[in-house]
Amino acid sequence: MKPVAHRLLLLRHAEAAPPEGGDLGRDADLARPLTATGHQIARQRGESMRRAGLIPDLVLCSPALRTRQTYAGLLPFGRNARPEIRIEPTLYLAAPDELLARLRATRDSVHTILLVGHNPGLPALARYLNGVEAALDSDFALATLATFRVEAEERESIALAWAGLGPKTSWLESFSQS
Numbered sequence: 001m002k003p004v005a006h007r008l009l010l011l012r013h014a015e016a017a018p019p020e021g022g023d024l025g026r027d028a029d030l031a032r033p034l035t036a037t038g039h040q041i042a043r044q045r046g047e048s049m050r051r052a053g054l055i056p057d058l059v060l061c062s063p064a065l066r067t068r069q070t071y072a073g074l075l076p077f078g079r080n081a082r083p084e085i086r087i088e089p090t091l092y093l094a095a096p097d098e099l100l101a102r103l104r105a106t107r108d109s110v111h112t113i114l115l116v117g118h119n120p121g122l123p124a125l126a127r128y129l130n131g132v133e134a135a136l137d138s139d140f141a142l143a144t145l146a147t148f149r150v151e152a153e154e155r156e157s158i159a160l161a162w163a164g165l166g167p168k169t170s171w172l173e174s175f176s177q178s
Helices: 026-030 036-052 065-074 096-104 121-130
Strands: 005-012 058-061 084-087 112-117 145-151 153-155 158-160 170-176
Touching: 005 121, 036 065, 036 145, 058 065, 065 112, 096 112, 096 121, 112 121, 121 145, 121 170
Parallel strands: 005 112, 058 084, 058 112
Antiparallel strands: 005 145, 145 170, 153 158
């Protein structure tokens, strides 16, 4: 059985406004919108993704306003691009093992996943998947995009791409900070 290439795109949200009134609670943090600069950077990130042909089949997005607005700024991906979009509460400030478990639960018919989320979970997941790139030694700056090629792992004549996701099945293709 020949390995099938899949792609994982890890995107940190763009610049967000500080919480209103200095409120550090969960609700206030979830409600933080992008700044004008954040909106502009999200649009620029979308343009660069289109030029590179990075079109997701599935978008997994934290419910935070800043992540949803970052994703919206990426659009449109193209005339025929209609990714499935899932806003999932468990992705808000998720730990790397939680992110990995969610990715591993994805059906293999999905070839490209865009995960829009937060520090510190995204960079920790990227370091786990890649394990060697110096660029991944620190947290992701705002609007950082890490692109991984994921190859299917063969087990008992069945090719598993997402269920077998890990450091020996994924390779960093690009790492772009705004």
